[in-house]
Amino acid sequence: MMHKFLTKCDEALAEISAQGRYRRFVALEKLADRFPYYSVTMEGKTRDILVWSTNDYLAMGTDPVVIEASIDAAKRFGAGAGGTRNIAGSSPLHVALEEELADLHGKDAALLFTSGYVSNQASLSAILRSLPDWHVFSDAQNHNSMIVGIKDARQATVHVFKHNDMADLERLLAAAPADAPKLIAFESVYSMDGDIAPLAQICDLADKYNALTYLDEVHAVGMYGEHGGGVSERDDVARRITIIEGTLAKAYGCHGGYITGDFKVLDYIRSVAAGFIFTTALPPPTVAAALASIRTLKADNARRALLFNRAETLKQKFRDAGLPVMPSTSHIVPLMIGDAAKATEVSMRLIREFGMYATPINYPTVPRGTERLRFTPGPKHTDAMMDNLVAALQHILQPAQAVTA
Numbered sequence: 064m065m066h067k068f069l070t071k072c073d074e075a076l077a078e079i080s081a082q083g084r085y086r087r088f089v090a091l092e093k094l095a096d097r098f099p100y101y102s103v104t105m106e107g108k109t110r111d112i113l114v115w116s117t118n119d120y121l122a123m124g125t126d127p128v129v130i131e132a133s134i135d136a137a138k139r140f141g142a143g144a145g146g147t148r149n150i151a152g153s154s155p156l157h158v159a160l161e162e163e164l165a166d167l168h169g170k171d172a173a174l175l176f177t178s179g180y181v182s183n184q185a186s187l188s189a190i191l192r193s194l195p196d197w198h199v200f201s202d203a204q205n206h207n208s209m210i211v212g213i214k215d216a217r218q219a220t221v222h223v224f225k226h227n228d229m230a231d232l233e234r235l236l237a238a239a240p241a242d243a244p245k246l247i248a249f250e251s252v253y254s255m256d257g258d259i260a261p262l263a264q265i266c267d268l269a270d271k272y273n274a275l276t277y278l279d280e281v282h283a284v285g286m287y288g289e290h291g292g293g294v295s296e297r298d299d300v301a302r303r304i305t306i307i308e309g310t311l312a313k314a315y316g317c318h319g320g321y322i323t324g325d326f327k328v329l330d331y332i333r334s335v336a337a338g339f340i341f342t343t344a345l346p347p348p349t350v351a352a353a354l355a356s357i358r359t360l361k362a363d364n365a366r367r368a369l370l371f372n373r374a375e376t377l378k379q380k381f382r383d384a385g386l387p388v389m390p391s392t393s394h395i396v397p398l399m400i401g402d403a404a405k406a407t408e409v410s411m412r413l414i415r416e417f418g419m420y421a422t423p424i425n426y427p428t429v430p431r432g433t434e435r436l437r438f439t440p441g442p443k444h445t446d447a448m449m450d451n452l453v454a455a456l457q458h459i460l461q462p463a464q465a466v467t468a
């Protein structure tokens with residue numbers, strides 16, 4: 064007889080398919096010398112595809128300086144770290160990267176993790192398991208990695224506040240016991256809608272109710288602020304935030320996650336967080352590449368300016384063409400489709416007919432009925448590429464208008 068779990072797999076997969084959200088990964092081969100072009104083999108044919116959906120926002124993953132740093136470190140130190148941080152896996156390179164990250168955010172110290180996901184999950188879980196009576200205030204649109212870390216601390220009382228809604232946050236803070244330890248967990252740039260949290264107002268509420276703050280700057284580091292320190296640097300509130308978390312895998316184009324904060328707090332997390340302790344340290348080539356990337360971006364405001372210019376240009380072109388661009392205040396350009404099957408279909412037609420790729424974002428990443436395509440134009444997306452994209456989207460989404468135009 065078939066094992067119950069295998070029957071469950073069949074049923075669940077059939078249901079996911081019927082809802083039009085079966086996940087098919089397009090195998091995209093990044094072309095380092097031609098980024099953002101990738102090579103794709105579909106239906107037996109290989110061709111170059113222009114990718115609009117990378118989180119390598121500033122093209123740092125293919126930057127020659129970053130690639131060279133990675134190759135050089137591989138030759139000098141080998142491919143892998145060979146141990147946890149405790150078991151021969153800590154190198155001067157790891158320490159240098161942590162110092163660079165602490166400096167980036169104006170904090171005492173930094174701690175590296177395997178990924179941004181693990182940094183959130185492990186750190187929040189460690190903090191919220193430290194005392195029996197935590198009250199945590201979590202933005203309704205927080206990333207899964209934060210939610211999982213919060214849920215892991217079963218004794219904490221969890222309050223979910225309406226997304227970026229300061230009145231709702233204050234209502235919940237005021238209702239919680241005055242002497243209970245409190246933590247507010249939130250992001251700066253929310254990557255699905257492209258909106259940005261009011262960081263200074265959250266810090267004001269944290270002061271008023273004696274709460275600590277935990278900020279995920281994953282979609283902002285490298286891009287916002289004078290040195291790429293994120294929205295907390297741009298808004299000059301970094302010193303008011305207890306823990307700033309980030310990734311090396313998005314704008315820095317490499318891999319790994321981290322937190323920064325006070326010595327004492329990080330020393331505690333370093334000593335108790337299972338997701339930090341029981342896993343192999345990041346590979347030296349990755350660490351060296353991230354260091355080169357952060358140092359490059361600290362001094363490269365021109366690249367940041369170009370990113371925002373590219374995003375604003377694409378938003379304007381979408382608006383001019385009457386395409387349903389969502390109201391983003393960041394570098395992210397989401398286009399509302401409103402249906403899972405349609406979002407997938409539009410994405411497939413973009414590849415097949417126009418040689419371009421944009422990721423369909425479906426439930427559970429976003430609520431049902433708000434399925435969308437997400438565009439993240441970077442320094443290498445030209446006006447001409449954008450014009451071709453707009454024409455392709457008009458052809459797919461507004462066939463009637465395209466005929467009469």
Ligand SMILES: *Cc1c(COP(=O)(O)O)cnc(C)c1O
Binds near residue numbers: 180250320
């Ligand atoms: C991508 C993402 C993470 C996880 O970072 P990784 O380095 O990819 O694991 C964490 N938080 C948010 C908001 C993200 O979008």
